[in-house]
Amino acid sequence: MYEVLRKKILAPRIKEMDVYVPQIAKSAKPGQFVIVIPDEKGERTPLTLVDWNRDEGWVRLVFLEVGVSTMKLGMKEPGSTLYYVAGPLGNPTHVEKFGTVVVIGGGVAIAAAYPIARAFKEVSNHVISVIGARSANLLIYEELMRSVSDELHITTDDGSKGMKGFTSDALVALLNKGLKPNLVWMVGPAPMMKACSEVTKKYRIKAIASLNPIMVCGMGMCGACRVKVGGKIRFTCYEGPEFDANEVDWDELIFRLKMYQKEELEALKLFLSKYGLGGDTHA
Numbered sequence: 001m002y003e004v005l006r007k008k009i010l011a012p013r014i015k016e017m018d019v020y021v022p023q024i025a026k027s028a029k030p031g032q033f034v035i036v037i038p039d040e041k042g043e044r045t046p047l048t049l050v051d052w053n054r055d056e057g058w059v060r061l062v063f064l065e066v067g068v069s070t071m072k073l074g075m076k077e078p079g080s081t082l083y084y085v086a087g088p089l090g091n092p093t094h095v096e097k098f099g100t101v102v103v104i105g106g107g108v109a110i111a112a113a114y115p116i117a118r119a120f121k122e123v124s125n126h127v128i129s130v131i132g133a134r135s136a137n138l139l140i141y142e143e144l145m146r147s148v149s150d151e152l153h154i155t156t157d158d159g160s161k162g163m164k165g166f167t168s169d170a171l172v173a174l175l176n177k178g179l180k181p182n183l184v185w186m187v188g189p190a191p192m193m194k195a196c197s198e199v200t201k202k203y204r205i206k207a208i209a210s211l212n213p214i215m216v217c218g219m220g221m222c223g224a225c226r227v228k229v230g231g232k233i234r235f236t237c238y239e240g241p242e243f244d245a246n247e248v249d250w251d252e253l254i255f256r257l258k259m260y261q262k263e264e265l266e267a268l269k270l271f272l273s274k275y276g277l278g279g280d281t282h283a
């Protein structure tokens, strides 16, 4: 059960993993996620479904090693198994022909933007993708994003590839050139999505964001993933993960993401003192 079939290092600390879970592969839809428990003492870790194959029964996950759970996952080799994989969770992305759709992906979440851009393209939207990373060596899924986009724009914080700046800067540049998108869809670090939604709000563009709060149960029972959208409390796992980006209380989300920082750091220190950084983690 839950066998790791393949593993690939995409960039330093970013790994792609195909896991055999036929029951999830069978019903997965763009925008949904799974909760993975790496081993029997492990935490529940939400990860987006990046791809899947219904005939072969696997799902593809792409993750950034930021703490103990994602590092434990990164240490799994093909042939080993994960303790548990629950899903598909969350609501699928609402896909229809809107016209021109801008799909924005930042950092490791560029992989999460891929099935969405593909789905929008499949129903004949004009898809303009904007992908950004801190530096060129951390930019993943460039060719895959290009293959499902009519236009692809790249940004890096340090200017080592594409436009120097953030995805929100590229969005402003496109809008200033006269682009009038029918929808902007975004996924990435919360500060990035906050910056992009400040732009969409200003220009009065319909915008959807896929949120990534701390999550425990993933099925609406605990409320750890609560966010404020349009002044109302919403559970991301059950009512999301996508919400109207122009209505999200970003500062609260960013604050809540840091709630366990002290404990996370302690756990990471203990873990690293036992296992080190792992030999294969540097691309």
Ligand SMILES: Cc1cc2nc3c(=O)[nH]c(=O)nc-3n(C[C@H](O)[C@H](O)[C@H](O)COP(=O)(O)OP(=O)(O)OC[C@H]3O[C@@H](n4cnc5c(N)ncnc54)[C@H](O)[C@@H]3O)c2cc1C
Residues within 6 Å of the ligand: 033, 043, 044, 045, 046, 047, 048, 049, 062, 063, 064, 065, 066, 067, 068, 069, 070, 071, 108, 112, 211, 212, 213, 214, 215, 216, 241, 256, 257, 258, 259, 264, 265, 268
């Ligand atoms: C719906 C959803 C989809 C996600 N998809 C992806 C993905 O495809 N790829 C990817 O790399 N990451 C994804 N994440 C984030 C990922 O779940 C966290 O990076 C992971 O849980 C961190 O666990 P850790 O033990 O390695 O790190 P920790 O040391 O526990 O935490 C490090 C950082 O991760 C955040 N974090 C910790 N636990 C959680 C949690 N349970 N849920 C969300 N954030 C957490 C913390 O705020 C902290 O900033 C997603 C999160 C959500 C909610």
